[in-house]
Amino acid sequence: MNALPELRMPGPRPFPPRVSAFTRPFWDALEAGTMRSTRCDACGLLGFPPRNLCRACWSRSVSWTELAPAGVLYSFTRVHVAPAAFRADAPYAIGLVDLDDGVRLMCRMVGAVEAADIGGRIGLLVLRYEDGALFGARMTHSPQAT
Ligand SMILES: [Zn+2]
DSSP states (O other): OOOEEEEEEESOOOSOOOOOTTTTHHHHHHHTTTOOEETTTTTOOSSSOSSSSTTTOOOEEEEEEEOOOOEEEEEEESSSOGGGGGGGSSSSSEEEEEEEOOEEEEEEOOOOOGGGTTSEEEEEEEEOOOOOEEEEEEEEOOOGGG
């Protein structure tokens, strides 16, 4: 298990997650510094967010597995008009990232990101708030540098 880099964030999480008995292993792993999701035991599909039912073959047999810590920025959007909980953070970027294990997910982009970064390398981050962890990503290499 490789712990992801951490970033200390000010205050509590703006919109704390609802944690269920099923998603608790995800949040516990994130607290411990890793991102996990579920892989289908029948067909092998790995997806995000974690699901207790495979979206490809409908198997209910899934196992928790660690996600790749890095990938590529597929696209992003910059949020200027934010929901009330995130208004203090605006403007901020939400990235659509393709992890090296094939999983595509959306997350907060920390630090500078611009159109020229699309196709560049990203790394996942644990965002450590006073009341718990969230996840995000940051650019690690621009496309020109790879
Ligand atoms: Zn399956």
